[in-house]
Amino acid sequence: MESRSFHPGRYILIAAVIWTLLVAGLFAKDILRLKETINDLATSEAKVHLKKDHAIRLWATSHGGVYVPATEKTPPNPYLSQIPDRSGSTASGKSLTLVNPEYMIRQVYEMETSPDAARGHITSLDPIRAENSADPWETEALQAFEHGVEEVHAITNIDGRPCLRMMRPMVTEAGCLKCHAAQGYRLGDIRGGISVSIPLSLLDAIFRRNVLTFSLAHGALWILGLLG
Helix, strand or coil, rough: CCCCCHHHHHHHHHHHHHHHHHHHHHHHHHHHHHHHHHHHHHHHHHHHHHHHHHHHHHHHHCCEEEEEEECCCCCCCCHHHHCCCEEEECCCEEEEEEEHHHHHHHHHHHHCCCCCCCEEEEEEECCCCHEEECCHHHHHHHHHHCCCCEEEEEEEEEHHHHHHEEEEECCCCHHHHHHHHCCCCCCCCCEEEEEEEEEEEHHHHHHHHHHHHHHHHHHHHHHHHCCC
């Protein structure tokens, strides 16, 4: 019988290819899992901000707004001029102005100056204030709310920076009618939406550092396997 020659190099090459594919698959799986973790962190942060904004809005709405000293930073809201008691004063004569929930939340976010801070926006398809007009992404979300959708989120770019955006509808409540009854809203109507944008720059930096760590770890594992 004719004997077959043994070529160890062929089997080593096959084993090296299989090992390389295995390590590459593990690396891809770990990177995918890391990306999902980063997205989950951003989503959780967005939900925390929306819950906080919702709580602030409910509290202010339940009181019909709050009165604060009228200052240059907080002048009387011209969009509340139809409300008879928009302005008032203390016993000592200090001028007060009514701050509705939307005005309050807007000022809270305006205090954030860091580029990596979350940004909130209250908007509507029929805004009283022009600056509250919805952008294209918010418009699509508001239209989805009209069809029963309760939350919309996506990763988009804002001013060239990646952000996770999340938006939920605002339902008309009794306290809302003080300012918005003239627009024809009734209890239970979708009056608009409140959105939050979470910049992803810090989370992306964490993601890149972990990708480097995983690359070194999987690279070392691959080399050890080849040596074996």
